[in-house]
Amino acid sequence: MSDISRRDFLKTGAAALAGLTIAPSSILGKSFGHVPPSDKLNIAAVGIGGMGNANLKNMEKTDNIVALCDVDWRYAKPVFDRLPNAKRYYDYRKMYDEMGKSIDAVLVATADHTHAIISAEALTMGKHVYCQKPLTHSVYESRLLTKLAEKYNVATQMGNQGASDEGTDLVCEWIWNGEIGEVTKVECATDRPIWPQGLNAPEKVDRIPKTLDWDLFCGPTDVIPYNSIYHPWNWRGWWRFGTGALGDMACHILHQPFKALNLKYPTKVQGSSTLLLQDCAPSAQHVKMVFPARDNMPKVAMPEVEVHWYDGGMMPDRPAGFPDNKQLMGPGGGLTIFHGTKDTLICGCYGQQPYLLSGRVPNAPKVCRRVPNAMGGGHEQDWIRACKESPSSRVKTKSDFSEAGPLNEMVVMGVLAVRLQTLNKELQWDGENMRFTNIADNETIRNLIKDDFKIVDGDPKFNKIWTDPVNAQAYAQELIRHNYRQGWKLPDMPR
Numbered sequence: 001m002s003d004i005s006r007r008d009f010l011k012t013g014a015a016a017l018a019g020l021t022i023a024p025s026s027i028l029g030k031s032f033g034h035v036p037p038s039d040k041l042n043i044a045a046v047g048i049g050g051m052g053n054a055n056l057k058n059m060e061k062t063d064n065i066v067a068l069c070d071v072d073w074r075y076a077k078p079v080f081d082r083l084p085n086a087k088r089y090y091d092y093r094k095m096y097d098e099m100g101k102s103i104d105a106v107l108v109a110t111a112d113h114t115h116a117i118i119s120a121e122a123l124t125m126g127k128h129v130y131c132q133k134p135l136t137h138s139v140y141e142s143r144l145l146t147k148l149a150e151k152y153n154v155a156t157q158m159g160n161q162g163a164s165d166e167g168t169d170l171v172c173e174w175i176w177n178g179e180i181g182e183v184t185k186v187e188c189a190t191d192r193p194i195w196p197q198g199l200n201a202p203e204k205v206d207r208i209p210k211t212l213d214w215d216l217f218c219g220p221t222d223v224i225p226y227n228s229i230y231h232p233w234n235w236r237g238w239w240r241f242g243t244g245a246l247g248d249m250a251c252h253i254l255h256q257p258f259k260a261l262n263l264k265y266p267t268k269v270q271g272s273s274t275l276l277l278q279d280c281a282p283s284a285q286h287v288k289m290v291f292p293a294r295d296n297m298p299k300v301a302m303p304e305v306e307v308h309w310y311d312g313g314m315m316p317d318r319p320a321g322f323p324d325n326k327q328l329m330g331p332g333g334g335l336t337i338f339h340g341t342k343d344t345l346i347c348g349c350y351g352q353q354p355y356l357l358s359g360r361v362p363n364a365p366k367v368c369r370r371v372p373n374a375m376g377g378g379h380e381q382d383w384i385r386a387c388k389e390s391p392s393s394r395v396k397t398k399s400d401f402s403e404a405g406p407l408n409e410m411v412v413m414g415v416l417a418v419r420l421q422t423l424n425k426e427l428q429w430d431g432e433n434m435r436f437t438n439i440a441d442n443e444t445i446r447n448l449i450k451d452d453f454k455i456v457d458g459d460p461k462f463n464k465i466w467t468d469p470v471n472a473q474a475y476a477q478e479l480i481r482h483n484y485r486q487g488w489k490l491p492d493m494p495r
C-alpha cells in the first residue's frame with residue numbers, strides 16, 4: 001500500500017469498512033493508541049462555539065476534524081460552515097455511538113459542568129482527550145479524570161495554554177535553581193470577571209431558541225427554566241454551570257506556583273467574598289490555601305506555603321520595593337507574586353514576562369522542555385504530537401491530566417472555600433480522601449437565595465431570603481462530588 005495515499009485508501013475501502021466513512025487508526029493496522037506522525041488524527045469536537053472554535057483552528061490545519069457536536073447550532077454555525085465535511089451532532093452520546101470506532105481523539109470545550117462526563121466517556125473508549133480549563137467542575141471529577149487517563153494510557157491536555165509558554169518554564173527553572181530562595185507565600189490575582197456575577201437568579205423565563213437544545217445544555221445537572229443570561233458564554237458566573245472568575249482564570253494563574261513549588265493538596269482553606277448567593281458567583285473573592293512542606297529539591301527547600309487568590313478588582317498589597325506609579329496587575333490580566341527569602345519573583349497571566357523585583361536576571365539551567373509557539377497553537381499541536389507517539393515512549397504534554405487533574409483540584413478547592421465561607425471557620429482538608437475533617441455532624445448551613453432591597457416611604461428596606469438550614473457535611477459532599485440527575489452517570493473511579 002506504499003503507493004496508495006490514506007485518502008485514496010479510505011475512498012476505495014469504504015465498503016470493506018462496513019459503511020464507515022472514516023477509517024479509525026486500528027482499522028488501518030496501527031497499534032492501539034498510536035498513530036504514526038505521518039498520518040492525521042481523526043478528531044471529534046464537543047462544544048465548538050467559543051474556545052472550541054479557537055482550539056479547532058489550531059488543530060484543523062494539520063489533522064482531520066471528522067465530527068462536530070454542539071447543543072446550539074446557531075452559535076456553532078461559523079464552525080459548521082468552515083468545516084462542512086465534518087458530521088454534525090447535538091448530543092455527544094449519539095456522536096460517540098455512531099463514530100466511536102472511527103475517531104482517534106476528542107476535543108471538549110463545553111460549559112464547565114459537562115467537561116467531566118464528556119471527557120470521562122472518551123477516555124474509557126481509549127480516545128485521546130484535549131479538555132478546556134477548568135478541567136472539571138468538582139474535586140471528585142478531577143480525581144476521576146486523572147485516574148482514567150492513567151488507566152487508559154492516552155494522550156491528554158488541559159486547555160491552559162500558558163502551561164506550554166516559556167514564561168512558565170522560566171518561573172520553574174528560576175525557583176528550582178534557588179534564585180529567590182525559599183517561597184513561603186504566593187499571591188495571585190486576575191482582572192476577571194468580565195461577565196455578570198453577584199446577581200440574583202433571573203425570575204423571567206425566556207423562550208428557548210429553536211437552535212438550542214436546553215435539556216442537553218443542562219446535561220447532568222437539573223434542568224432549570226431557560227433565560228438568555230445563561231447562554232451563550234455568561235454561564236461562567238452561575239454555580240450550576242460554571243466556576244466563576246476563579247475557575248475560569250486560576251488554571252492559567254495558579255499553574256505556575258502549583259508546578260514550580262511541587263504543590264499537591266492543601267491542608268487548610270478559607271474564602272471570603274462580596275455577597276454570596278446560592279446561584280451566582282460573587283463579584284469579588286479572596287481565597288487562602290495552606291500547603292504543607294514538601295520534599296526539598298536539590299537547590300531549594302520547599303517549606304509550608306500560603307497561596308492567596310484575588311479577583312473582581314481585589315488585589316494583594318504592593319510588595320516592598322515595587323516601583324511607584326507602576327500598575328501591579330501583570331500582562332494578560334493576571335498577576336503572581338512569589339515571595340522568596342532571597343528575592344521576589346513576579347509574572348503575569350500564563351506566567352508571562354517573569355522578572356525579579358531586585359532587577360537581577362537569572363541564568364538558570366534550562367531543564368524544562370520548550371514548546372514552540374505555545375500561545376499561537378503550539379499547545380494544541382503538542383497534544384497532537386503526543387497522540388501520535390507510542391504509549392511506551394510518549395513524551396507527556398505540558399498539561400497532561402496527571403498534572404492538570406491535581407492542579408484543577410486546587411482550583412475548585414478555592415471555589416469550595418468561597419461557597420462554604422458561612423461556616424465561619426478555616427476548613428481542614430484531607431486531600432487523599434477528598435473530605436473536610438472539621439465540619440461537625442450536626443452543623444448546618446443556609447444559602448442566600450435572593451437579596452431584595454426596596455425603598456418604602458424614603459426608607460431602605462432589606463429582605464434577605466434564605467434557604468432552610470441543611471446538613472453542612474452533606475452539602476459540602478455534594479459540592480465535592482456532584483449528584484448527577486437521572487440518566488447521566490460517570491464511570492466508576494479506577495482503583
